[in-house]
Amino acid sequence: MTSKQMKQSPGKGLPANLNTPTDLSTAAVAAISETLRQLLADVFALYLKTKSFHWHMSGAHFRDYHLLLDEQATDIFAMTDPIAERARKIGGTTLRSIGDIAQHQRLLDNNEQSATPKAMLEELVADSRCLTKIMRAAHEVCDEFKDVATASLLEVWIDEAERRTWFLNETVHGRN
Numbered sequence: 001m002t003s004k005q006m007k008q009s010p011g012k013g014l015p016a017n018l019n020t021p022t023d024l025s026t027a028a029v030a031a032i033s034e035t036l037r038q039l040l041a042d043v044f045a046l047y048l049k050t051k052s053f054h055w056h057m058s059g060a061h062f063r064d065y066h067l068l069l070d071e072q073a074t075d076i077f078a079m080t081d082p083i084a085e086r087a088r089k090i091g092g093t094t095l096r097s098i099g100d101i102a103q104h105q106r107l108l109d110n111n112e113q114s115a116t117p118k119a120m121l122e123e124l125v126a127d128s129r130c131l132t133k134i135m136r137a138a139h140e141v142c143d144e145f146k147d148v149a150t151a152s153l154l155e156v157w158i159d160e161a162e163r164r165t166w167f168l169n170e171t172v173h174g175r176n
């Protein structure tokens with residue numbers, strides 16, 4: 001491949017100022033960017049749900065649960081910028097608004113007024129497992145196009161999500 005060919009950006013339809021040169025194909029950029037867009041929407045949704053449960057926690061274990069969820073929310077939020085910037089690094093675009101998140105998220109919101117601590121933690125266990133599954137599927141898309149850099153980020157985030165699932169599961173189902 002010549003350097004001239006390599007300079008062609010596959011960011012079809014994008015304004016010229018958003019074109020980032022990449023050796024990935026147009027199909028690769030489209031597929032990976034869309035995968036990252038959906039993942040970012042899910043991560044924002046989970047971040048806000050975790051914060052909401054942190055804010056609305058109550059009961060005898062308030063302090064433990066409140067602190068655990070804050071710690072997890074911080075880790076989840078830390079994923080957002082690298083996901084968005086990964087899309088831009090390969091010449092794709094990413095989410096632009098709260099409306100965009102709502103349109104792309106697959107993890108569901110929870111606007112329940114009176115969720116119990118147990119219900120909150122159980123829901124986060126399920127969401128965390130779901131996010132892990134979503135990231136494994138995203139890794140397969142990356143493998144298909146040999147995008148090892150995105151795959152490598154996903155491997156770390158899968159490990160972190162499994163840690164969150166472990167902590168949440170032990171907290172809600174652990175036996176003395």
Ligand SMILES: [Fe+2]
Pocket residue numbers: 054070
């Ligand atoms: Fe807080």
